[in-house]
Amino acid sequence: MSQTLEQFKQAIVAGDVDGSVALSAAIIAEGDATAEQITDHLSAAMEEVGSRYETGEYFIPEMLRSAEAVERSLAVLEPYLFERQHDQGGVVVMGTVKGDIHNIGKNIIVSALKAAGYEVHDLGVNVSTAKFIDKVKQVDADLLLLSAFTTSTRPALLEILAVLEDEGLRDNLKVISGGASHSPEFAREVGVDGFAVDVKSTLAVCRKLLGD
Ligand code: B12
Numbered sequence: 005m006s007q008t009l010e011q012f013k014q015a016i017v018a019g020d021v022d023g024s025v026a027l028s029a030a031i032i033a034e035g036d037a038t039a040e041q042i043t044d045h046l047s048a049a050m051e052e053v054g055s056r057y058e059t060g061e062y063f064i065p066e067m068l069r070s071a072e073a074v075e076r077s078l079a080v081l082e083p084y085l086f087e088r089q090h091d092q093g094g095v096v097v098m099g100t101v102k103g104d105i106h107n108i109g110k111n112i113i114v115s116a117l118k119a120a121g122y123e124v125h126d127l128g129v130n131v132s133t134a135k136f137i138d139k140v141k142q143v144d145a146d147l148l149l150l151s152a153f154t155t156s157t158r159p160a161l162l163e164i165l166a167v168l169e170d171e172g173l174r175d176n177l178k179v180i181s182g183g184a185s186h187s188p189e190f191a192r193e194v195g196v197d198g199f200a201v202d203v204k205s206t207l208a209v210c211r212k213l214l215g216d
Pocket of ligand 1: 058064109113155206
């Protein structure tokens with residue numbers, strides 16, 4: 005199993021869409037990988053792609069091919085991931101905040117939460133404050149997860165928190181933020197209830213805030 009997961013990770017790093025889809029099917033056929041192992045390998049692959057981009061080894065086309073490999077693999081893997089759900093999760097609204105279009109890390113967290121048994125409403129990227137608030141009300145969310153990858157998203161995060169407060173929605177809703185460029189200090193300053201850096205810590209924060 006670990007060999008297939010390793011090959012899967014390498015296929016994503018290489019931007020090999022067909023290879024990563026075929027390996028996703030192999031992971032399902034082997035049947036012994038946990039949801040956490042799968043999302044850990046997806047994250048590690050994209051972190052590697054991110055650092056290759058930053059060091060100038062990869063350019064935007066390579067990165068977008070890897071992103072497509074993740075997206076297509078998740079489409080294959082999601083039913084398998086959901087079969088293995090173990091938590092009785094709450095209702096989650098998630099999206100990338102206004103002005104920000106990064107979605108790879110968000111999509112991985114969405115899949116991991118669904119796999120863990122949460123009901124997840126994914127609003128996509130560049131999501132306005134109004135859209136977040138409407139969805140939180142509509143589905144009576146327990147958790148609002150905000151992805152923010154660039155530091156210029158700070159006003160958007162502050163606006164969402166201010167509107168939630170004004171509308172009296174803060175008592176029954178926990179807000180968690182995360183994404184590249186986030187630090188515990190940034191999260192504290194903005195005033196969210198929780199912050200996490202990867203799949204494992206995100207699941208831990210969600211469980212803690214829901215009192216599981
Ligand atoms: C891929 C990428 C892109 C791709 C995005 C493709 C896509 N479909 O998402 C493209 C090329 C489009 C892009 C564009 C830009 N990018 Co860019 N991008 C990256 C890069 C290299 C990797 C991001 C990634 O996918 N990482 C892999 C995933 C798995 O990790 P992740 O995103 O961090 O997600 C994990 C955690 O953060 C966490 N997480 C994610 N969301 C959430 C939410 C919650 C609630 C929680 C708890 C946890 C959590 O869990 C995830 C899984 O482990 C990063 C650098 C980096 N190393 O992060 C820069 C980076 C994020 N980009 C950056 C910038 C500046 C930009 C641009 C403004 C560039 C430009 N000048 O045009 C534009 C932004 C346009 C916009 N309006 O948003 C900067 C942000 C810097 C800053 N401090 O503001 C970074 C940090 C690069 C850098 N060092 O300068 N980018």
